[in-house]
Amino acid sequence: MQTHRRACHLCEAICGLKIEVENNQVVSIKGDEQDPFSRGHICPKAVALKDIQEDPDRLRMPVKKVNGVWVETSWEDAIELACEGLFQIQQQYGANAVGVYQGNPNVHNWGLMTHSANFLGLLKTRNRFSATSVDQLPMQLLAYWMFGHQLLITIPDIDHTDYFLMLGANPIASNGSLMTVPDVAKRIKALQSRGGKLVLIDPRRTETAEIADTHHFIKPASDAAFLFALINTIVGEGLTRLDRLAPFTEGLYTALGAISKVTPEVAQAECGIDAQTIRQIARDFANAGKAVAYGRMGACTQRHGTLAQWGIQLLNLITGNTDRPGGSLVASPALDLIAAPNSKPGSYGRWHSRVSNKPEALGEFPSAIIAEEIQTEGEGQIKALLTIAGNPVLSTPNGQQLDKAITGLEFMVSVDLYINETNRHANVILPTSGPLEHDHYDLIFNIFGVRNQAKYSAATLPKPNGCVDDWELMDKLAACYAAKLGKPARPSMPPQMILDMGLQMGPYGMASEHKLSLDKLKQHPEGIDLGPLRPSFPGRLQTTGKTIQAAPAEVLQAAASYVAYLLNPNERAVHDMILIGRRHIRSNNSWMHNSERLVKGKNRCTAMLNPVDAERLLLAEGQQVRVISRVGEVSLPVEISAHVMPGVVSIPHGWGHDRKGIRQRVAAEHAGVSCNDLTDEQWLDEPSGNAAVNGVPVKLAVVP
Ligand SMILES: Nc1nc2c(c(=O)[nH]1)N[C@H]1C(S)=C(S)[C@@H](COP(=O)(O)OP(=O)(O)OC[C@H]3O[C@@H](n4cnc5c(=O)[nH]c(N)nc54)[C@H](O)[C@@H]3O)O[C@H]1N2
Ligand SMILES: Nc1nc2c(c(=O)[nH]1)N[C@H]1C(S)=C(S)[C@@H](COP(=O)(O)OP(=O)(O)OC[C@H]3O[C@@H](n4cnc5c(=O)[nH]c(N)nc54)[C@H](O)[C@@H]3O)O[C@H]1N2
Numbered sequence: 262m263q264t265h266r267r268a269c270h271l272c273e274a275i276c277g278l279k280i281e282v283e284n285n286q287v288v289s290i291k292g293d294e295q296d297p298f299s300r301g302h303i304c305p306k307a308v309a310l311k312d313i314q315e316d317p318d319r320l321r322m323p324v325k326k327v328n329g330v331w332v333e334t335s336w337e338d339a340i341e342l343a344c345e346g347l348f349q350i351q352q353q354y355g356a357n358a359v360g361v362y363q364g365n366p367n368v369h370n371w372g373l374m375t376h377s378a379n380f381l382g383l384l385k386t387r388n389r390f391s392a393t394s395v396d397q398l399p400m401q402l403l404a405y406w407m408f409g410h411q412l413l414i415t416i417p418d419i420d421h422t423d424y425f426l427m428l429g430a431n432p433i434a435s436n437g438s439l440m441t442v443p444d445v446a447k448r449i450k451a452l453q454s455r456g457g458k459l460v461l462i463d464p465r466r467t468e469t470a471e472i473a474d475t476h477h478f479i480k481p482a483s484d485a486a487f488l489f490a491l492i493n494t495i496v497g498e499g500l501t502r503l504d505r506l507a508p509f510t511e512g513l514y515t516a517l518g519a520i521s522k523v524t525p526e527v528a529q530a531e532c533g534i535d536a537q538t539i540r541q542i543a544r545d546f547a548n549a550g551k552a553v554a555y556g557r558m559g560a561c562t563q564r565h566g567t568l569a570q571w572g573i574q575l576l577n578l579i580t581g582n583t584d585r586p587g588g589s590l591v592a593s594p595a596l597d598l599i600a601a602p603n604s605k606p607g608s609y610g611r612w613h614s615r616v617s618n619k620p621e622a623l624g625e626f627p628s629a630i631i632a633e634e635i636q637t638e639g640e641g642q643i644k645a646l647l648t649i650a651g652n653p654v655l656s657t658p659n660g661q662q663l664d665k666a667i668t669g670l671e672f673m674v675s676v677d678l679y680i681n682e683t684n685r686h687a688n689v690i691l692p693t694s695g696p697l698e699h700d701h702y703d704l705i706f707n708i709f710g711v712r713n714q715a716k717y718s719a720a721t722l723p724k725p726n727g728c729v730d731d732w733e734l735m736d737k738l739a740a741c742y743a744a745k746l747g748k749p750a751r752p753s754m755p756p757q758m759i760l761d762m763g764l765q766m767g768p769y770g771m772a773s774e775h776k777l778s779l780d781k782l783k784q785h786p787e788g789i790d791l792g793p794l795r796p797s798f799p800g801r802l803q804t805t806g807k808t809i810q811a812a813p814a815e816v817l818q819a820a821a822s823y824v825a826y827l828l829n830p831n832e833r834a835v836h837d838m839i840l841i842g843r844r845h846i847r848s849n850n851s852w853m854h855n856s857e858r859l860v861k862g863k864n865r866c867t868a869m870l871n872p873v874d875a876e877r878l879l880l881a882e883g884q885q886v887r888v889i890s891r892v893g894e895v896s897l898p899v900e901i902s903a904h905v906m907p908g909v910v911s912i913p914h915g916w917g918h919d920r921k922g923i924r925q926r927v928a929a930e931h932a933g934v935s936c937n938d939l940t941d942e943q944w945l946d947e948p949s950g951n952a953a954v955n956g957v958p959v960k961l962a963v964v965p
């Protein structure tokens with residue numbers, strides 16, 4: 262029996278695992294108490310790594326569709342088929358006729374991080390999409406606009422703060438997001454033991470609300486109004502203190518001027534939190550000494566996500582909590598992608614989408630427009646799609662429409678471990694090594710850690726014959742495509758070599774006391790702690806002049822129309838019910854439902870609503886309800902709970918697995934319905950184009 266240590270890369274918490282292996286079989290998976298960062302924390306998903314490893318439904322060899330039937334084929338054949346298909350489409354219709362969608366595991370799989378760019382660069386298409394625009398896009402855009410780089414995302418210093426104002430995040434279920442925080446429950450407890458407070462703002466009394474000091478219901482998508490009122494209270498009561506940020510902060514008066522009319526009373530009418538409570542939260546925040554505001558999915562994937570995130574930044578800024586211990590700081594990772602020579606600070610509006618004129622953001626278009634770009638005829642129409650570790654039919658708004666659109670494509674390729682609800686329409690699927698069969702270093706989530714740390718995980722199990730890692734596949738695709746273009750293949754370094762160089766040259770490298778290298782990390786498979794977050798502004802700012810830009814032009818424009826809306830009560834929209842999402846500790850977006858241990862038990866794919874609404878609509882517990890939106894409808898069982906705000910219905914995403922052609926036995930038995938058959942592809946955040954999957958107007962009706 263051998264014990265392997267590795268980081269779990271299923272979610273952002275990157276917990277340390279101890280995996281016992283005998284005869285190349287996983288015997289047990291436990292939390293690694295020697296990991297200095299996660300300190301033994303583990304969740305049920307990590308144990309399910311064994312299920313993924315052993316899952317007979319997981320693809321081991323490429324498959325291609327022959328007369329509508331999947332048949333296994335050789336790597337040579339599959340790669341040639343994939344490249345030739347995409348090449349023919351580009352020859353006939355132009356580069357933009359190939360659309361690319363990169364899903365969430367791209368940022369969790371380091372080989373995809375280091376090696377996709379070469380192949381995707383050869384495709385030269387502007388029709389690039391990813392899970393970013395159903396997720397954190399507003400945060401990345403604001404980091405770019407305010408701090409000069411899309412990766413300069415400020416992280417709440419949970420271990421040192423005295424007042425944590427959290428909006429639209431549920432780390433007890435999600436284990437944290439854009440806050441890599443393994444062991445979050447213990448960290449919240451420690452915050453409370455030192456006299457600090459966690460105040461949570463969420464339309465649902467979540468698992469995190471249960472342990473928070475205070476929880477307030479908020480009407481979905483009204484966080485910006487709430488935040489602007491907090492800011493105005495602090496300004497009005499003379500509680501601002503920019504401290505050391507003042508000399509390098511620009512545009513603050515413009516920013517504050519743009520939102521100054523949003524009083525607590527104006528906000529109350531929109532967000533449902535009463536004006537006195539808003540004033541009190543503002544005073545507590547400003548007087549706390551070390552305070553931090555943070556918002557995640559609920560404060561991003563909604564119609565005013567950019568404004569909400571901007572409000573969070575302004576609140577931290579005017580109270581001197583930006584870039585200060587106990588406030589909100591950027592991490593300094595061992596491998597610093599920001600300092601890398603090919604690092605992309607960000608971009609916006611360099612070009613616009615063909616059909617609905619959406620601005621490019623960070624090199625991509627909103628995922629919400631993939632279907633219209635496939636379905637609308639004309640030059641530049643998407644005729645072929647490549648998905649890499651993604652499942653947009655279940656993950657992006659109006660999934661039914663996208664599902665239908667994809668069937669009209671001339672060609673589709675997918676890089677994935679499974680036949681999923683999206684790539685079931687593909688011509689060829691290229692599967693890569695399983696999660697335990699490749700090594701790992703977290704290039705992304707160390708940038709968002711609540712502490713700096715470094716850890717290298719060797720592969721736990723040998724790679725089976727004929728199996729390729731994601732990075733190797735990306736290289737093979739690039740070589741094949743380059744040959745078709747008549748170009749020489751660009752040589753690439755294996756990820757391990759890139760890592761070693763990055764570590765040695767990085768802030769903890771050979772010039773520092775830590776002397777980090779890949780070898781050193783290999784000697785410490787439990788991980789190496791590199792200390793708490795430290796102030797690094799203005800030095801690390803990437804804006805010209807190394808300033809914080811408090812009033813980006815694009816945001817001011819959105820703020821002006823939002824404030825005008827707030828000040829005009831006649832404009833306030835009245836909806837029957839409003840849809841929000843929900844995560845569960847045993848879910849992982851749209852995949853992993855093929856693990857029995859993660860889906861068994863009570864059906865979790867329910868429409869959760871308040872008793873007041875259930876009574877009004879004559880709905881009983883467990884009864885089927887029709888949920889209807891502009892774009893579609895689903896029927897699912899009702900779950901009555903006073904933990905959901907009246908007027909709000911909560912449905913988890915990532916379900917809906919009973920579609921024809923997917924080969925996931927367990928998932929199909931626990932199918933559920935996809936809440937993205939309700940979310941609206943026209944319901945987007947301005948100016949980012951991020952999908953507003955939270956806060957969608959819906960109607961409820963009894964199933965006859
Ligand atoms: N309504 C609603 N919609 C949402 C959300 C919500 O809260 N509500 N959340 C959004 C968010 S935050 C996200 S991130 C997206 C996720 O949306 P997507 O990224 O589109 O979907 P995933 O479910 O993450 O699908 C991941 C796919 O990658 C494959 N995969 C996993 N690991 C690997 C690997 O190492 N290599 C390869 N090649 N393939 C792999 C899996 O088999 C699976 O098919 O969903 C978004 N959609
Ligand atoms: N177990 C599990 N863990 C995961 C994932 C998973 O699928 N399952 N997915 C991973 C991914 S890809 C991500 S991005 C993270 C997401 O991590 P989180 O953002 O922490 O997780 P969510 O559960 O989406 O939390 C969003 C919260 O926002 C609330 N909300 C909805 N609308 C609004 C609103 O308008 N205003 C406010 N204030 N709140 C609102 C919802 O009720 C919900 O509680 O989780 C990651 N971790």
Ligand code: SF4
Binds near residue numbers: 272303305306443
């Ligand atoms: S919390 Fe996330 S990283 Fe930690 S064990 Fe669970 S899935 Fe893995």
Ligand SMILES: [Mo]
Binds near residue numbers: 365392396
């Ligand atoms: Mo996400």
